[in-house]
Amino acid sequence: MSDQQVFAGALLAAEPSCPPGLTAWNGSDPGRRFAIYRNNVVVSLIDALADTYPVTQELVGEEFFRAMARLFIQANPPRSRMLAFYGDRLADFIEGFPPAAAVSYLADVARLEMLRVSAYHAADAVPLTPAEIAPLLEDEAALPTARIGLHPSLKVLFSRHAVVSLWAAHQTTDVTRALAAVDSDVAEVALVLRVGLDVEISRIAAGAAVFITGLEQGIAFGRAAEQALAADDAFDLAATLGLLIRGGAITTMIIPRSATS
Amino acid sequence: MxxxxxxxxxxxxxxxxxxxxxxxxxxxxEKMAMEKEHCYGVALKGKNDCKAGAGTSCAGTSKVDYQGNAWTAVPTGSCEKTVSKTSPTGYGQLKEFKAKMAG
Amino acid sequence: MNAHASSVPKTVGATCGLPARGGVGLKPEHFREVLSTKPDIGFFEIHAENYMVDGGPFHHYLGRIRERYPLSIHGVGLSIGGESPLDADHLDQLARLLDRYQPESFSEHLAWASHGEVFLNDLLPLPYHAATLARVCDHVDQVQNRLRHRMLLENPATYVEFAASTMAETEFIAEVVLRTGCGLLLDVNNVYVACVNHHRNPCAYIDSLPPDAVGQIHLAGFARDVDAAGDSLLIDSHGAPVAQAVWDLYRYALDRLGPLPTLIERDNDIPSFPVLLAEAHQAERLMRDAVANAAATPAAANSSCGVGA
Incomplete structure (x- = not known):
């Protein structure tokens, strides 16, 4: 093993140890000094996770979160030199982590928080204005074939839990009171979207979610709307389009050339 | 159909x-049927920096092992305030889980 | 080895483009305030890795701030002191960032942060001997060639030393400068922290570096700890105002090096912007004093080392 491999191994190991060959001017135990590095690596990474997952941390408490984060870090140290998206696998880790099993919705809340970070840093794209979309109405017959491109920050999260309501309750000043009104067992779908410079998290209806994921997959406007209606009788196409247009989520809307006459 | x-x-x-x-x-x-949570995220920090954690040099030496009963931490945050009628996430359930872990 | 000296690239950006003024690290907490108050400050510095994202507020604000202020890009993840080869993708991302923002200065650390696939997120120490010297020089050459930019190498704050070292840190750094043509980022807080931690004289440390190579200075606050023998162990926390001992050492450096772009670094417990601005202005006052002293006593290098380790 190389020197740095030994050093790196000792930094991340569960049990403290000190690599050979380290010295201190006064002959004191270099292990005490090495612990500064060991601590700094782990604590800085725990802090990075706490920054990304504030609600996840609040749900289980700081002590539990940090202890869990430490285990996550030992099993999943960063592979990228940029930490912005570090911990994108924390939700999967939580699902396989027995001590967190009592909080059944924790993994999905973590997923939502990571989507929020992704949306924050996602690529920029100029949204279409209502005035730019309006001319498409002139070719009504071809409208069902239109391909709608969505903003790079947009993501949909399906959860068996009230993931949006749980998250939103933690944005209020009286979390306890807000949480009392939430039934965590109600399934919700989250829409994550950066509007201007702010990431917004919305709860959307099942039909809207099917419609938007259809568009994400490149399905034509008409077909995506039909799928949404099939999945949800209450699907409100006008309201869903209004939400997307207003949020600047539609960046392209093109009627394929072959469809125009 | x-x-x-x-x-x-x-x-x-x-x-x-x-x-x-x-x-x-x-x-x-008002017209949009969507229930929209007006939850605007606070600005995120940059996570890469070149600092060292201050005054926490001992933290790196604390042992962590959740094999068997050695892991004793239980969630004690706001999840305890969450209502759940059907799944084991309520306050009482956490207490029970804690007892199981300790036993 | 001599091949190194001949491989100094023609640089596109001049590393001495930053003004000899005070600057502060740009924090997202301060984006809007900087744009709305347009503070009188010499330059801003960013950590490169934080801006290796596709879009969003970081680029939005940095683009606008960069239009008004000189910019220093400071890398924290290249792992120049690493045994592993430099990460080509990371270097490409750095090149894109430099291309986009055209910074007046690019700097990185004499340290390692990655091993194999794993990024450890700390500036880790390396022994100083012939093999590590060759490796560091090779990496600095690669960086300068890829970025087409002369880089500044920052002296580290360290907590341990290596039995395998055969050279002093300053000797090692001076040799890297000689072989690669890179410049130095003199982190005065790191000098102080490392010299206390290893019981050396911080003024002698500064005297041992090639003075003409220094292109920028960093100042920051440290935290106090003790080692296993109860002796002082200072931690490079960036979480406090610049300590008086570090201001004193900065004055010593200014007397020898003349005014230099000087950054106030703060990464922990970030205060309000005016607090950081006041520290940057304090650095500028000391620069003016140093110039005035040099004019009054042309014998130069007049301050004695009042800084004990």
Whole structure:
């Protein structure tokens, strides 16, 4: 093993140890000094996770979160030199982590928080204005074939839990009171979207979610709307389009050339 | 049964959406059927820096092992305030879990 | 080895483009305030890795701030002191960032942060001997060639030393400068922290570096700890105002090096912007004093080392 491999191994190991060959001017135990590095690596990474997952941390408490984060870090140290998206696998880790099993919705809340970070840093794209979309109405017959491109920050999260309501309750000043009104067992779908410079998290209806994921997959406007209606009788196409247009989520809307006459 | 939407109904919906989207904020939000949580995230920090953690040099030496009963931490945050009628996430359930872990 | 000296690239950006003024690290907490108050400050510095994202507020604000202020890009993840080869993708991302923002200065650390696939997120120490010297020089050459930009190498704050070292840190750094043509980022807080931690004289440390190579200075606050023998162990926390001992050492450096772009670094417990601005202005006052002293006593290098380790 190389020197740095030994050093790196000792930094991340569960049990403290000190690599050979380290010295201190006064002959004191270099292990005490090495612990500064060991601590700094782990604590800085725990802090990075706490920054990304504030609600996840609040749900289980700081002590539990940090202890869990430490285990996550030992099993999943960063592979990228940029930490912005570090911990994108924390939700999967939580699902396989027995001590967190009592909080059944924790993994999905973590997923939502990571989507929020992704949306924050996602690529920029100029949204279409209502005035730019309006001319498409002139070719009504071809409208069902239109391909709608969505903003790079947009993501949909399906959860068996009230993931949006749980998250939103933690944005209020009286979390306890807000949480009392939430039934965590109600399934919700989250829409994550950066509007201007702010990431917004919305709860959307099942039909809207099917419609938007259809568009994400490149399905034509008409077909995506039909799928949404099939999945949800209450699907409100006008309201869903209004939400997307207003949020600047539609960046392209093109009627394929072959469809125009 | 496969539901179909006519081109005319798509156009109608899009036209309505454009009208709503062009309207003033309050009116538009009211008309939108979506339940929208107005939760704007706070600005994120940059996570890469070149600092060392201050005054925490001992933390790196604390042992962590959750094999068997050595892991004693239980969630003690706001999850204890969450109502759940069917799944084991309520306050009482956490206490029970804690007892199981300790036993 | 001599091949190194001949491989100094023609640089596109001049590393001495930053003004000899005070600057502060740009924090997202301060984006809007900087744009709305347009503070009188010499330059801003960013950590490169934080801006290796596709879009969003970080680029939005940095683009606008960069239009008004000189910019220093400071890398924290290249792992120049690493045994592993430099990460080509990371270097490409750095090149894109430099291309986009055209910074007046690019700097990185004499340290390692990655091993194999794993990024450890700390500036880790390396022994100083012939093999590590060759490796560091090779990496600095690669960086300068890829970025087409002369880089500044920052002296580290360290907590341990290596039995395998055969050279002093300053000797090692001076040799890297000689072989690669890179410049130095003199982190005065790191000098102080390392010299206390290893019981050396911080003024002698500064005297041992090639003075003409220094292109920028960093100042920051440290935290106090003790080692296993109860002796002082200072931690490079960036979480406190610049300590008086570090201001004193900065003055010593200014007397020898003249005014230099000087950054106030703060990464922990970030205060309000005016607090950081005041520290940057304090650095500028000391620069003016140093110039005035040099004019009054042309014998130069007049301050004695009042800084004990």
């Amino acid at each position: 496969n539901k179909t939407l006519t081109a005319a109904s798509l156009a109608l919906a899009l036209g309505a959406a454009l009208t709503v989207a062009a309207a003033p904020v309050a009116a538009a939000d």
